[in-house]
Amino acid sequence: MSSKITIHDVARQSGVSIKTVSRVLNREPNVKADTRDRVQAAVAALHYRPNVSARSLAGSKAYLIGVFFDNPSPGYITDVQLGAIARCREEGYHLIVEPLDSTADDVEEQVAPMLATLRMDGVILTAPVCDHPVVLAALEREQVPYVRISPGSDLDRSARVGMDDRLAAYEMTRHLIALGHRDIGFIVGHPDHGASHLRHEGFLAAMADSGLSVRPDRVAQGYFSFRSGFEAAEQLLTSDDRPTAVFASNDDMALGVMAVANRLRLNVPETLSVAGFDDTPGAKVVWPQLTTVRQPIAAMAGAAADMLLKGVAWEDGESPPSKLLDFELIVRESTGPAPQ
Amino acid sequence: MSSKITIHDVARQSGVSIKTVSRVLNREPNVKADTRDRVQAAVAALHYRPNVSARSLAGSKAYLIGVFFDNPSPGYITDVQLGAIARCREEGYHLIVEPLDSTADDVEEQVAPMLATLRMDGVILTAPVCDHPVVLAALEREQVPYVRISPGSDLDRSARVGMDDRLAAYEMTRHLIALGHRDIGFIVGHPDHGASHLRHEGFLAAMADSGLSVRPDRVAQGYFSFRSGFEAAEQLLTSDDRPTAVFASNDDMALGVMAVANRLRLNVPETLSVAGFDDTPGAKVVWPQLTTVRQPIAAMAGAAADMLLKGVAWEDGESPPSKLLDFELIVRESTGPAPQ
DNA sequence: CTGAAAGCGCTTACAG
DNA sequence: CTGAAAGCGCTTACAG
Structure with a gap:
């Protein structure tokens, strides 16, 4: 029933033409206040809703x-x-x-x-x-x-x-440095995602600005997935010569790092600090909960x-x-x- | 350009009426094979795509x-x-x-x-x-x-x-029982979700069918969230009088259980078995990975x-x-x- | 097997 | 400030 109400019904009920109803609906100027009120009352009374297909076909907007x-x-x-x-x-x-x-x-x-x-x-x-x-x-x-x-x-x-992905990664890196970390691992994100490069840059810049060098083998390639973070972390953490902190450039990969740490019996954060990026729901789903960057998605x-x-x-x-x-x-x- | 191609262009190019083009597009019967081929060739040549708004307005389908x-x-x-x-x-x-x-x-x-x-x-x-x-x-x-x-x-x-949520929960419970568990905790899902009740029923039925009783304090209410699982697990696991397994009726809650187990230094699965339900991506994001029910969502x-x-x-x-x-x-x- | 006409419910462009 | 006409690009209902 209510679905059959058209602009003509509203026009009839308020005693104007359909063009005037259209003007009111589209908040066009040049409608007398009194007329507008009458139309709006009719719209409300009839529960009228303009049909999107008709609007889209006739006009320029598809909604x-x-x-x-x-x-x-x-x-x-x-x-x-x-x-x-x-x-x-x-x-x-x-x-x-x-x-x-x-x-x-x-x-x-x-x-x-x-x-x-x-x-x-x-x-x-x-x-x-x-x-x-x-x-x-x-x-x-x-x-x-x-x-x-x-x-x-x-x-x-x-x-x-x-x-500012670059700045965010920069600040996270500074946070780790402020905690006394000097040897920090980094897991790069998917190469097809622009943010990956910016986050990587931010990490490198913060290290350089603090006079810290980054060993090439401390940077591992990931793809933003849990699995890729897991594999990168295995590479980074398996020997005794390992960093004291790992900054994974998204949370999913950071969770992979946590899993590896767990498996290797490395206590987080006493033995290893782990940082993520995104603040996805998963960040609070691990124990200890993840330090990360909240991205206002x-x-x-x-x-x-x-x-x-x-x-x-x-x-x-x-x-x-x-x-x-x-x-x-x-x-x-x-x-x-x-x-x- | 290509966005301006209409059914009339196709009709003209293939030498038929728009009605015939419409028939071909909608796979209606009663079109000579030869005609249909000509129309389809024109559609392809012109990269014609019917306008959804027009179809929706004129016809009964909105796509x-x-x-x-x-x-x-x-x-x-x-x-x-x-x-x-x-x-x-x-x-x-x-x-x-x-x-x-x-x-x-x-x-x-x-x-x-x-x-x-x-x-x-x-x-x-x-x-x-x-x-x-x-x-x-x-x-x-x-x-x-x-x-x-x-x-x-x-x-x-x-x-x-x-x-069959009920059967799935039944089978998961049987799996735990088959592993020797007799004292199993259960975390119920959100009461507004129908599946919650079915999974709860399945758990109870499996216990009953194995001649096991369920203490009322072994069943905790959750809401399908990580946090609710966490809180339910605290209630279930904090004292020494605790079950040897917890079946959380979805994965998010099971992850909450894992977090509590971690915090209480209960080894999973040696000291405590944990089972979930759904097989969300999160199930593989914890260590050890979660035993769960794969729901074909x-x-x-x-x-x-x-x-x-x-x-x-x-x-x-x-x-x-x-x-x-x-x-x-x-x-x-x-x-x-x-x-x- | 094919087509000409009418119309879906709106907006645009124009007139007053 | 308001309206009558035309038309958006299709499908429906009907005719042949």
Whole structure:
């Protein structure tokens, strides 16, 4: 029943034309206050909701925002969705989720049809999709506005939001150094994620600024997964010649380090300090709880949605809009004074 | 450019009417093979993609499936999304995600407008939303087909998919008993989730069938969160009079148990066996890795999407379609022989 | 087996 | 400040 109410019913009930109802719905100017009130009363009385398909077909807005991602950590993508939806709802927009396989050959075929069938008003991209040239090119070709979260390359190609990954890693490293650690291991994140490089840089800069050298064998390659952290930690910790602290550049890998420490009977933090990055739910799921960097993921996604809803545009020669949010160092129990 | 191609362009290029193009697109019968081939060639040549809004407005399908959830574990909801999308893509459908706050007073206001604006072809519901009377009533009023995943009440109200939670909990309990455990603690899940009760029942039945009694103080209430598992475990494990095994009815709570065991210096599994349920990514993130039940979450969501796409309908007096998928006992290192 | 007409529920562009 | 007309790109219902 209520689903059959159209703009004509509202117009009839309030004694105006459908165009005037449309004006009220879209908050257009030039409507007499009295008329607007009558229309709004009719909308409320009839429980009228404009049909998104009709609006989308007739007008320029689809009321749909997309989120593209590829196999991220579940906690990360859930936070992104919740953050984006909170902002979208305020304006009556909905969220379409589109997981992509960015390592496949057919990325173009995954993206192009979806963009052509569904005229989304904007798309939010997370790593590593946000740095995928084929995806970006398809979006630009179809003229779909997009905002990237923490892109790693080609920063001035689009609007973006993020945080200062480099500085955050820098500060975490300084935290470890302040605890007396001199020999610190580092686990690099997935090479396809831009943030990996920034975090790595921040670590190296903090060490250098403190006059500490980093042995090449103290830096291990990871891929942001628990397993990769586990394997990197085995490599870093198995011999007696091991660092007194390991800084894994995300929490999942840090949990892998904790597991190895447990297995090797290295007490955390007495014998080994472990630090992570992200403050995912998992950080509180280990004992001792993880010292980490809180990344404001939901807020970043909300800011990305906000940009899209307000319209991302910039002048030729200018940089696209970008927004950097604050991070926070979360010191829990997994880091402590270095053993002397 | 390519976004401007319409059905008229395809019709012109293939020398037929738009109605015939429409027939080919919708795989309707009664099109000469030769004609169909010509149309399909034109579609391919022009990279034509039908506009979803237009199809939705003119016809009965919106090509949109919704997923409603409330604050679930991130791993769970991600699996649901991936499983549903895999099936939806095959038919050109897209997924809209709608988190709900099911404990708020305004559930009706969260659901009704969304249902009226976006004419979704179907909705997939996860716990606890799948048992929320207001949500179900709104769906039925708006005549939106829905499939529930693991509902706990009113089972014959709608189509559903799930697994045999009761049997799975039964088998896990038998596994512990087979290892020699006689005194087993149990942590119940969130009371709003139907599966909680079934898992609890399965535990009790297995104990009873083995002639074992369950002391009331061996059963603790949890809420499916890490923290609730942690607190329940403190209650269960703090005194010397403690069970030799704890079966937590999901993995997040089991991780809480592991953390408490760690803190109390109870070796797992030598001194204490711990079992979980779900096989979330977290199950492999602890050391020792968790013995648990693998719940085929993505497959359940895929089956739900499949039902929706094929059309869920049933005769009066018949039961709605339901599908039960297989679970699997995953025995890892967190369970072992009972200490004598 | 194929097509011409009408219409889905809105917004755009224009007129007054 | 308000409205009548046209049209967005499809599908439905009907005709042949």
